[in-house]
Amino acid sequence: MTQIASRVERLAISQTLAMSQKSRELQEKGADVINLSVGQPDFPTPDHIKEAAIEAINQNFTGYTPVPGYGDLLDAIAAKLKRDNQLTYAPNQIVVSNGAKHSLANILLTLVEEGDEVIVPAPYWVSYVELVKLAEGTNVVVPTTLEESFKITPEKLRAAITPKTKVMFLCSPSNPTGSLYTRDELKAIADVVKEADHPIYIISDEIYELINYQGKHESIAQFDEIKDQVIIVNGVSKGYSMTGWRIGYIAAPEWIAKACNKVQGQMTSGAGSISQRASIAALNGDHEPTKKMLDAFKKRRDLVVEGVKDIPGFEANVPQGAFYLFPKVESLFGTRYEEYTINNANDLCMYLLEEANVAMVPGEAFGAPGYLRLSYAASEEELKEALARVKEAVKKLYK
Numbered sequence: 001m002t003q004i005a006s007r008v009e010r011l012a013i014s015q016t017l018a019m020s021q022k023s024r025e026l027q028e029k030g031a032d033v034i035n036l037s038v039g040q041p042d043f044p045t046p047d048h049i050k051e052a053a054i055e056a057i058n059q060n061f062t063g064y065t066p067v068p069g070y071g072d073l074l075d076a077i078a079a080k081l082k083r084d085n086q087l088t089y090a091p092n093q094i095v096v097s098n099g100a101k102h103s104l105a106n107i108l109l110t111l112v113e114e115g116d117e118v119i120v121p122a123p124y125w126v127s128y129v130e131l132v133k134l135a136e137g138t139n140v141v142v143p144t145t146l147e148e149s150f151k152i153t154p155e156k157l158r159a160a161i162t163p164k165t166k167v168m169f170l171c172s173p174s175n176p177t178g179s180l181y182t183r184d185e186l187k188a189i190a191d192v193v194k195e196a197d198h199p200i201y202i203i204s205d206e207i208y209e210l211i212n213y214q215g216k217h218e219s220i221a222q223f224d225e226i227k228d229q230v231i232i233v234n235g236v237s238k239g240y241s242m243t244g245w246r247i248g249y250i251a252a253p254e255w256i257a258k259a260c261n262k263v264q265g266q267m268t269s270g271a272g273s274i275s276q277r278a279s280i281a282a283l284n285g286d287h288e289p290t291k292k293m294l295d296a297f298k299k300r301r302d303l304v305v306e307g308v309k310d311i312p313g314f315e316a317n318v319p320q321g322a323f324y325l326f327p328k329v330e331s332l333f334g335t336r337y338e339e340y341t342i343n344n345a346n347d348l349c350m351y352l353l354e355e356a357n358v359a360m361v362p363g364e365a366f367g368a369p370g371y372l373r374l375s376y377a378a379s380e381e382e383l384k385e386a387l388a389r390v391k392e393a394v395k396k397l398y399k
């Protein structure tokens with residue numbers, strides 16, 4: 001009999017981490033694994049940000065921090081929201097946390113309880129559904145397809161809303177699909193949410209804001225009629241290549257920010273002092289390194305989009321943001337090679353890891369079993385080699 005609480009028993013282990021673990025094991029045995037399963041930019045944090053952190057240490061920013069974040073970081077975030085998104089938030093509407101994942105956990109603990117339904121458009125980022133379970137809520141997963149560019153339509157959203165709906169997720173640019181919602185699409189979603197006869201809160205995950213190949217970032221918080229039901233989640237992890245620094249934030253109605261502050265005050269206190277000082281430099285400083293990173297990602301995106309066209313059974317669209325491709329692979333289900341039988345994306349990813357030494361993440365992890373996720377946060381040489389290997393391995397499969 002296990003002593004572990006049921007809320008933890010219900011949690012799944014992150015499949016993205018499971019795939020990384022398996023590829024590490026193969027690497028330790030000497031295999032030349034190309035890892036396309038990772039969710040972080042393969043660039044170092046820009047120098048001016050690192051220097052700000054060193055400066056912070058030398059200036060003894062080493063004590064506890066205010067729970068919602070240093071005042072000048074809150075100011076920098078408010079200024080960023082004004083400058084980049086034309087959104088007005090006061091510092092007391094912002095809470096800084098230990099990464100955007102922590103921000104998401106705070107919001108769900110703040111808003112969701114047993115009996116509440118949370119609408120999760122799929123493919124979704126792995127942690128959404130698990131955090132909803134931790135908050136004792138019920139996931140209402142709404143599948144979308146490649147043909148819909150993986151975006152929830154107003155009709156599908158309307159059909160998913162019930163009197164119990166408390167929260168919905170939106171993620172644009174999206175992990176795992178790279179899709180972007182246009183302004184008009186966001187407006188249509190805002191209209192459906194506004195039509196509901198009780199308030200539904202939108203968690204707008206904008207962590208990939210700066211990795212956008214299309215142009216202007218659009219936030220659903222721009223529509224005044226819905227702004228007081230939107231919680232923006234963002235952070236420095238992806239756009240400034242700072243995943244290890246662990247700084248995320250929310251911008252929300254004041255009462256939600258206050259409640260998140262209360263949760264965080266008891267759970268973790270304020271985020272790390274050095275990382276907060278570095279984040280001020282990131283937000284206020286030179287964005288040239290981010291632009292260079294974006295150019296590199298765009299070249300790689302084009303490379304993988306072209307490359308997968310030559311892989312039999314892979315069908316993909318052109319992602320407009322983030323650094324992932326999400327090809328449909330279900331036509332390969334029911335094939336085999338030697339001791340391998342491919343019944344699902346899990347089997348396919350395991351086969352490609354063992355036969356081609358290329359690690360990717362099966363769509364099951366994102367609530368989309370007919371697909372897999374390929375991260376192109378890797379060098380062009382690695383990407384070319386990986387695509388060639390995958391093509392060879394897939395060609396060996398037969399019905």
Ligand SMILES: Cc1ncc(COP(=O)(O)O)c(C=O)c1O
Binds near residue numbers: 101171174246248
């Ligand atoms: C869609 C999405 N939201 C949130 C996060 C969490 O970001 P952080 O590293 O700041 O916790 C990630 C990280 O992979 C992500 O892909």
